[in-house]
Amino acid sequence: MVCREELVSGTLTISPLHKVFYMIKSRSHSMIKMSTTMAARGNVISPTAIPTLEVYARCGIPLASTLLRQLRPDEQETLTTTVVTPRGSIAAEMHPTLEQRYRTTDGAVRHFLRHRAIATVLEVASGMSPRGLAIVRDFPASLIETDIPKDFPNHKSGLCEKVKLIEGIETLGSHHFLGLNAVTMEGFPEVSQLLPHDEPIILTNEGLISYLTKQDRDTYISNLKGIMASRPGSVWITADFSPMIEQFYSDIIQISPGYAVQHAALKASFMEKLGIDLGEINFPGEQEALFFCERHGFKVTKMGGQELGFSPVSGNLLPPDKRKKLLDVIERAITAWVLELRP
Numbered sequence: 656m657v658c659r660e661e662l663v664s665g666t667l668t669i670s671p672l673h674k675v676f677y678m679i680k681s682r683s684h685s686m687i688k689m690s691t692t693m694a695a696r697g698n699v700i701s702p703t704a705i706p707t708l709e710v711y712a713r714c715g716i717p718l719a720s721t722l723l724r725q726l727r728p729d730e731q732e733t734l735t736t737t738v739v740t741p742r743g744s745i746a747a748e749m750h751p752t753l754e755q756r757y758r759t760t761d762g763a764v765r766h767f768l769r770h771r772a773i774a775t776v777l778e779v780a781s782g783m784s785p786r787g788l789a790i791v792r793d794f795p796a797s798l799i800e801t802d803i804p805k806d807f808p809n810h811k812s813g814l815c816e817k818v819k820l821i822e823g824i825e826t827l828g829s830h831h832f833l834g835l836n837a838v839t840m841e842g843f844p845e846v847s848q849l850l851p852h853d854e855p856i857i858l859t860n861e862g863l864i865s866y867l868t869k870q871d872r873d874t875y876i877s878n879l880k881g882i883m884a885s886r887p888g889s890v891w892i893t894a895d896f897s898p899m900i901e902q903f904y905s906d907i908i909q910i911s912p913g914y915a916v917q918h919a920a921l922k923a924s925f926m927e928k929l930g931i932d933l934g935e936i937n938f939p940g941e942q943e944a945l946f947f948c949e950r951h952g953f954k955v956t957k958m959g960g961q962e963l964g965f966s967p968v969s970g971n972l973l974p975p976d977k978r979k980k981l982l983d984v985i986e987r988a989i990t991a992w993v994l995e996l997r998p
Contacts (some may be wrong), residue, residue, distance in 0.1 A: 704782035707753060707862065711785065714754040714969065718785040718818060725817045726783070751982060754968045755960075755989040756894045760861050761786055762963030763892045763991035767857055768794050771888070775856040777801070777846070779837045780863040781811070788815050791828035798828055799849050801835035801842070808832040837863075838871045840878055855888030864895035869935050876951050883996050891994040896948070902940045903988045910980045953994040960986055 705726060711719035764786070767773055774796050778787060781800040791798045800811060812832040818824070831849055835842040837860075850856060858879055864872060883889040897903065938944040948955050970982045 703862065708783040708785075710750050710753045711757060714750055714757075716754070716757055716785060717789050718822065721818045721821055722783065722785045722788070722814060725814045725821075751968045751970045751973065751985050752898065752989060755985050756861060756898065757784075757786075758968065759959060759963065759989060759991040760859060760892060760894045761789075762960070763958045763993055764790065764857055764859055765793075766958065766963060767890055767892070767993075768796055771855070771890075773855050773857055773888075773890075775799070775849075775851055775854070777850065777856055777858050777882075779835065779858065779860040782862075783811075783814075784861065785818075786861075787830060788818060788824070791826040791830045792824050794828055796828040797831070797849065799831045799833060799846060801833050801837070801846060803834065803836050805834055807834055837878060838867070838874050850882075851886065854886060855890070856882075856886055857890055857892060858882065859892045860895065861893065862895065864893065865899050865936065867936070872936065873951075880952060880996065889996075891953070892991055893994075894989055894991045896938070896944045896992050897989040899936065900938050900941050900944055900988070903984075906984050906988065907981065910984065911977050948992070948994060949997075952997050954997050956993040956995075957990040958993060959990040963991070 705723075708719055708723050708726070712723045764776060768776070768790070776787075776790060776796055777799045778784070778801065780802055781787060782802055787798045787800045790796060801807075802811070804810075809832075812830075815830065815832075819826070833842060833846050833849075835846050864875070867875060879891055883891065938947065945955055968982060968986065970978045973981055
């Protein structure tokens with residue numbers, strides 16, 4: 656088992672980074688494995704949804720702070736270095752990773768709304784993301800937010816209505832909220848009624864793929880392909896693949912071993928709760944991830960901050976002596992992947 660002291664002292668050879676991810680997960684070999692399919696998880700939203708929103712608020716993501724205050728109206732929002740969750744913590748060193756993931760995904764969605772004749776966005780597993788509200792504020796698009804919990808539509812729409820009143824938002828587009836399990840496709844008949852027929856759409860998800868088992872991931876991708884095939888010109892936008900490439904952490908660990916340890920511990924803890932094997936779902940390098948997408952019939956275009964024209968993430972909570980090097984790796988590694996079906 657890998658120990659923190661080995662990582663910090665630099666005596667551990669990282670090749671590949673499976674050892675880091677198994678630091679926490681090693682204890683799971685003795686646990687009784689729980690059901691791993693999304694269908695079996697039922698009516699639950701990811702436990703990371705609200706902590707991730709807290710990170711967005713601290714990173715200055717538009718509308719995130721206002722949305723967070725509607726969720727927790729009695730709490731005084733303060734800037735802290737750690738967001739505490741019931742199952743772990745999201746340390747300051749991880750904030751830029753989540754911010755970069757959001758901004759690249761959001762930037763790519765906006766790019767295609769501006770430069771292609773696409774007027775519908777279907778966001779899968781949107782959770783507490785403020786993206787939908789910001790999109791309909793800025794574009795005359797139809798934005799369909801979906802997630803698993805049966806109370807998601809009423810809960811999220813109510814929160815967004817409060818944000819619109821507080822911020823004085825007049826929307827250019829239409830904003831919809833529906834329940835959808837994108838693996839079992841429960842709820843899709845209702846969703847499909849809002850989708851155009853024979854016209855392209857944008858599908859997007861953020862932070863979903865890494866929480867799916869290998870079986871669920873394959874099923875999810877097959878479902879997306881079915882939706883896209885009947886709507887030629889559609890694109891699927893996600894930055895989920897980048898943080899699933901182990902080489903990313905191999906680069907990071909040379910700069911900040913604590914970052915890799917923190918991320919490994921948190922992610923392994925969540926994965927253990929879901930009974931997911933990290934070694935099964937991660938990719939050793941970028942080529943393996945690209946091959947996976949190509950094998951499923953997609954061509955991939957990567958778009959980062961430079962292509963999308965947004966400012967680099969701040970990293971204001973990072974240790975000053977590591978900030979620039981960490982941000983350079985994060986901004987280079989975490990990009991939006993635009994997937995289109997091959998002819």
